[in-house]
Amino acid sequence: MMPSHNLHGHSDPHSQDHGHRHESSRALNAAHDHLFLGDSHARNERRTWLVIAITATMMVVEIVAGNLFGSMALVADGWHMSTHATALLITALAYLYARKHAHNRRFSFGTGKLGDLAGFASAVVLALIALLIGWESLMRLRSPVAIDFNEAISVAVVGLAVNLLCAWLLKDDHHHHGHDHGHHAHHGHAGEDKNLRAAYLHVLADALTSVLAIAALALGSLYGWTWLDPAMGIVGGLVIARWSWWLIRDAGSVLIDYIPEGEDLPDEIEEIITREGADIVDLHVWQLGPGHHGAIVSIVTDKPRAPSYYREKLAAIQDLSHVTVEIEARAA
Structure with missing residues (x-):
């Protein structure tokens, strides 16, 4: 019978002889220690705050410009940006809290899973956004509104550019899908930062809605198909809902200690x-x-x-x- 030891050979005086x-x-x-944060935690946290700063700046510019020039499209997109920035705060605050409490012994196994909790919460928010987009689009199909195509296209193009920049900043290019250990390779997403992925999907969802809006508005201005704009909104809502489900499933599996297929x-x-x-x-x-x-x-x-x-x-x-x-x- 041998006493309990940690990795470094320190005896545990409270260990009892149970034949083990x-x-x-x-x-x-x-x-x-129990420092189980991702390798790119600091980098991801910095980039998330940068994306929030860019989004908030764009929000202020659009709201101010919209009020100055009487553009409701700009004002509406500005307020949409505010909800976007608020959602990204979930990601940023989770990084901050996990880092601040990384050595808090009350977290028995560290704060590494806070990112998965935040990712799960962000995925739920993303699902709600998809529902709102779908509902608003259905209302627009039932009661069409007049569209200033040129102004709306300009706003969508600017929004797309901002979202593509944010998506590039949040792309998890440090993530690798496998580690060769000489006998096996991991094919799952165990090293993936679900918190960063949630933020990435938020800006990607916004970029998708901008792309669909530009296509719908361009065709609408050419052929007078005003119904195409809300129809594209429904398509975008369905795609975003699917993304949110993937994230809910992946982050949720970590929270309940489920080992996914392929791991x-x-x-x-x-x-x-x-x-x-x-x-x-x-x-x-x-x-x-x-x-x-x-x-x-x-x-x-x-x-x-x-x-x-x-x-x-x-x-x-x-x-x-x-x-x-x-x-x-x-x-x-």
């Missing part, structure tokens, strides 16, 4: 342990944050080894950041 060996470890870190980390753990002549009798794997997983591994074997031995073997799995190992000798 326990080890809690944080792989590949110089200190035992083969449990298989990697089992392969390593089995190769050492041991069997896994209980295994729990969950995501702690972007690119970080935790695992509880219960092992039974004929020839038990020191906990550090299994810890060193499992350290080969790059995404495994916090491990608890329980070892028991096989009954005769």
Whole structure:
């Protein structure tokens, strides 16, 4: 029987003899902490605040210009920008809170999953926006309104340019979809920052509505098809609703500790342990944050080894950041 240890070999005085060996470890870190934020957390936080600043500036310019020049299209788009900026605040504040409380010990496994919580909330907001767009479009189909095509197209083009810039700033170009560990590759989205993806989808949804609006307005001005504008609104609402569902599903799965299809980390753990002549009798794997997983591994074997031995073997799995190992000798 051996006492509990963390990764760095400190004994746990509260450990009791239950015929098991326990080890809690944080792989590949110089200190035992629970810092499970994504690798690009600081970068993503800075860019989110920059996008909010751009959006808020555009909002003020459109509202002021609209009132000065009597353009209701500009005023309406300005207020739309305000809802857009407010939604992005969810992303920015989640980054801020997660960073500020990253070392708060009351968060048992760190603040890495706050991004997934924010992503889930943003996805719900995105779904509501899709419903509002669809409803407004249906009302416009029933009761058409006069459209100043040239002014509306100009506003949509400016909005599209701003949203494309914001989408470029929020693109998760640091995300990689796989880690080659010598025996398996992850094909899931475990390292994906759901918080950043939510912000990206918000600006992408806005860009999509601008593209559809430009197409509908251009055809409407040429052929007098005023019905095309609200029809495109319905199409855009359906596409945005689908995006929101994907994000709700992906972020929600992390919140309830569901391992998605294609995420083969449990298989990697089992392969390593089995190769050492041991069997896994209980295994729990969950995501702690972007690119970080935790695992509880219960092992039974004929020839038990020191906990550090299994810890060193499992350290080969790059995404495994916090491990608890329980070892028991096989009954005769």
